[in-house]
Amino acid sequence: MRKWLRLLGVLLCSLTPLAAQDIDSSPSLKGRSVSTIADQISDASERAAFLDLFRQAPPADMLGRAKGFLIRFPQSAFLAQAYEVAARANFDLEKYESGLDDARKSLALLPENPLLLVAVADVEAREGLNQTAVEHAEEALDDLDRFAAPSSVKEHDWPDVKRRLKASAHFSKGRAWLQQALGLSAGEKRDQLLKTSEASLDRAQQLNSADSETSYLLGLARLMSGEPSRAASDFAMVYRRGGEIAPKARESLRAIYKLLYPRSDLPFETFVQQAQARWTSRAQTSSGDPAQPSRTTYKQSAYFGSASCRACHADIYKQWSQSGMSKMFRPYAAENVLGDFKNNNDFYLADEVEYRSDKLTITRSPQPALFARMVIRSDHHYFDILQSDHQWHTYPVDYTIGSKFQQAYATKLPNGEIHVFPIQYNLLEKQWVNFWKTIDGPGSERADPRSWEKLDSSTSYQALCAVCHTSQLRNVKGAGFDAKNLEFNEPGIDCEMCHGPSADHVLEATANEYHPKPPLTPPVNFHAIDHRKFVAICAQCHMQSAIRKPGPAGELNYSSAGDFFTTGMREPFVEFSRKGFYKDGRFRQTTFIVEALERSQCFKKGAVSCGTCHNPHAHDSASNPTSLKFRDNPDQMCTGCHTQFQDSARAAEHSHHSASSEGSRCVSCHMPRIMDALLFRARYHQMDDIPNADMTRRFGQDESPNACLLCHQSKDADWVQQQLSAWRSVAVSRK
Numbered sequence: 001m002r003k004w005l006r007l008l009g010v011l012l013c014s015l016t017p018l019a020a021q022d023i024d025s026s027p028s029l030k031g032r033s034v035s036t037i038a039d040q041i042s043d044a045s046e047r048a049a050f051l052d053l054f055r056q057a058p059p060a061d062m063l064g065r066a067k068g069f070l071i072r073f074p075q076s077a078f079l080a081q082a083y084e085v086a087a088r089a090n091f092d093l094e095k096y097e098s099g100l101d102d103a104r105k106s107l108a109l110l111p112e113n114p115l116l117l118v119a120v121a122d123v124e125a126r127e128g129l130n131q132t133a134v135e136h137a138e139e140a141l142d143d144l145d146r147f148a149a150p151s152s153v154k155e156h157d158w159p160d161v162k163r164r165l166k167a168s169a170h171f172s173k174g175r176a177w178l179q180q181a182l183g184l185s186a187g188e189k190r191d192q193l194l195k196t197s198e199a200s201l202d203r204a205q206q207l208n209s210a211d212s213e214t215s216y217l218l219g220l221a222r223l224m225s226g227e228p229s230r231a232a233s234d235f236a237m238v239y240r241r242g243g244e245i246a247p248k249a250r251e252s253l254r255a256i257y258k259l260l261y262p263r264s265d266l267p268f269e270t271f272v273q274q275a276q277a278r279w280t281s282r283a284q285t286s287s288g289d290p291a292q293p294s295r296t297t298y299k300q301s302a303y304f305g306s307a308s309c310r311a312c313h314a315d316i317y318k319q320w321s322q323s324g325m326s327k328m329f330r331p332y333a334a335e336n337v338l339g340d341f342k343n344n345n346d347f348y349l350a351d352e353v354e355y356r357s358d359k360l361t362i363t364r365s366p367q368p369a370l371f372a373r374m375v376i377r378s379d380h381h382y383f384d385i386l387q388s389d390h391q392w393h394t395y396p397v398d399y400t401i402g403s404k405f406q407q408a409y410a411t412k413l414p415n416g417e418i419h420v421f422p423i424q425y426n427l428l429e430k431q432w433v434n435f436w437k438t439i440d441g442p443g444s445e446r447a448d449p450r451s452w453e454k455l456d457s458s459t460s461y462q463a464l465c466a467v468c469h470t471s472q473l474r475n476v477k478g479a480g481f482d483a484k485n486l487e488f489n490e491p492g493i494d495c496e497m498c499h500g501p502s503a504d505h506v507l508e509a510t511a512n513e514y515h516p517k518p519p520l521t522p523p524v525n526f527h528a529i530d531h532r533k534f535v536a537i538c539a540q541c542h543m544q545s546a547i548r549k550p551g552p553a554g555e556l557n558y559s560s561a562g563d564f565f566t567t568g569m570r571e572p573f574v575e576f577s578r579k580g581f582y583k584d585g586r587f588r589q590t591t592f593i594v595e596a597l598e599r600s601q602c603f604k605k606g607a608v609s610c611g612t613c614h615n616p617h618a619h620d621s622a623s624n625p626t627s628l629k630f631r632d633n634p635d636q637m638c639t640g641c642h643t644q645f646q647d648s649a650r651a652a653e654h655s656h657h658s659a660s661s662e663g664s665r666c667v668s669c670h671m672p673r674i675m676d677a678l679l680f681r682a683r684y685h686q687m688d689d690i691p692n693a694d695m696t697r698r699f700g701q702d703e704s705p706n707a708c709l710l711c712h713q714s715k716d717a718d719w720v721q722q723q724l725s726a727w728r729s730v731a732v733s734r735k
Helices: 003-016 043-052 061-073 080-090 097-111 114-126 131-146 158-182 188-207 212-224 228-241 246-260 268-287 314-321 435-439 449-454 495-499 502-511 532-542 590-600 647-654 664-672 693-699 707-711 717-734
Strands: 329-331 346-347 352-356 360-361 369-377 380-386 392-396 399-401 406-412 418-419 425-426 431-433 673-676 680-684
Touching: 080 097, 080 114, 097 114, 114 131, 114 360, 131 647, 158 188, 158 212, 188 212, 212 228, 212 246, 228 246, 228 268, 246 268, 246 406, 268 399, 268 425, 352 435, 369 449, 380 406, 502 532, 532 590, 532 664, 590 673, 590 707, 673 707, 693 717, 707 717
Parallel strands: none
Antiparallel strands: 329 399, 346 369, 352 360, 369 380, 380 392, 399 406, 406 418, 406 425, 425 431, 673 680
16 A cells, blocks of 8 residues: 555544534534544443553554454444544555455445445555456545544644545546556557546546656556657656656666657667656646636625515425425414423423434423523413522513424524524324434533523534524624524525525516526526436535535625535535444435435436425425425436336336335335434435345344334345345356
């Protein structure tokens, strides 16, 4: 493995603990750490062993610790990290096969790990595993463009680390393609592979011009492509730098010299100097990261508000106004309050609440401490809260949040700040619950209702909720999530959050002037845009990991330059509270629903978007709360692409269930209800999820829910494995 990748492994292992961001909150570039990963390990011996994994030591010792951890704690939520340490140690010991095996196990639990992916691609390319090397290198490059720096890397170090990681990924791709070309005879396919290899190696050299190995392979690719003069420039730089491969570079230079100047009086050293000068000149004009396109900047239209859409789009406006998006955050109206403020309206502090395996458990304390009473006085709703001064304090409900499954409430202070009450009403359970306690990690301030009386950032609507529950949120002083300076255009999610600023369009329509425009120019034509752009617009609210970075005018959930929607970096998944994930690596919480979709091959290769299955303007939103297009025939969501299964007989053969049964529905196996939403189970959105008996056997059904066992509850993982094996045998016999 390349030396600098070994040094990177040392760097990562020496900078723990990692952050643990709360879920269902807004990550920002400041104050990312609420607790640490180690804080979430309740078993003291496991916590000590986990921290010991990252104590720097010789590779053999690191490997021993990692293997010891895996043996002692086979059901740990942190196996991905242990397997990664084992993989890196094996790479350092040049035990590449074992290292790749450990790396695959780590990536199965945490696929989005660009630092490990780069190392894996490097080893695979050197071992001649060309196809997987290219795949892992491309995944690494994609992740490096999507994710912010891990907190284990110092912020000022990250740009250089990221540049070198990208260079290594491009190098691995170039090497793999070059090796493939070497195995082919002359022809069009070989020529294409050489061009592709040259492009990747050239990009790697631009990102890290000091790497001699990249320059040497680039020279080989160019020489094989019939470009001896350009190849000589690369070999000349390697030769002048010295090092292990300098003699090989000199041999190549000698061969090119004889080819180009068979009877010349030009001295060899002069030839080398000229070649080196050409390389230097080329490097000066092509430095930097060519993979980062510049962001388009232009003056955007102004925001006119949802009401401006109503005159021309009356039906759609009516459908939107009945949707959950429009009702996400509303000024108080008594008819909009769904919670029980009359009967079951007391909340006690000492009660323990847990939501697990689709079951809410509230354990009443033998010594209940009344904290809040939700009441109606003079036709208005109030929260009465018993605070630390032992006095009851009354707060009016000024806003409702949500309208379908759970409802929260907020009050507005005289200074304009809006604060969310610490308990919410769940309509499915018909209970007042401390929802934050069911999803937050240890040390969460908002999960402790006693923090309410501080009326600080832990209860601030503007700071915690508004970015996904209101439209065009901005800091009027241009800073970050400072509750005192945050304003928004409209409560709820308005038309312009999805379709963009409408002023120009409204003025054109008013004047009966219509001009051709690209589909992404507001108002967005969702039928014509790229699926990634479609999902990016939805991800403004439905992506947990999005890091909110203020724009130049203080914009927090929209952009005033380039695309109107924000497409910032994501926080690495490993740094979130483990309550957001199952131990098998799948997402547990629906706040990660876009991230789950992005893992699927349906998204990566099939161009699936949110709009493939959902219609935000559904006419039946009251009875169709998830806005499904094909609610009565869910298989249509899949058979639009997988047309072979429109034939019910083929679908039954594929599913091994009767065509009319629930087990034959595509979503039953590939989108099981395993994501925790608002105290109910939603469908997992990776889509190509397949029941994995091995994971369930290791972690149990609670931590690796198996779609088969959701129906066949009396069976176990061994039975699932037997069934799957039998099905595979039948499939093989039919071929």
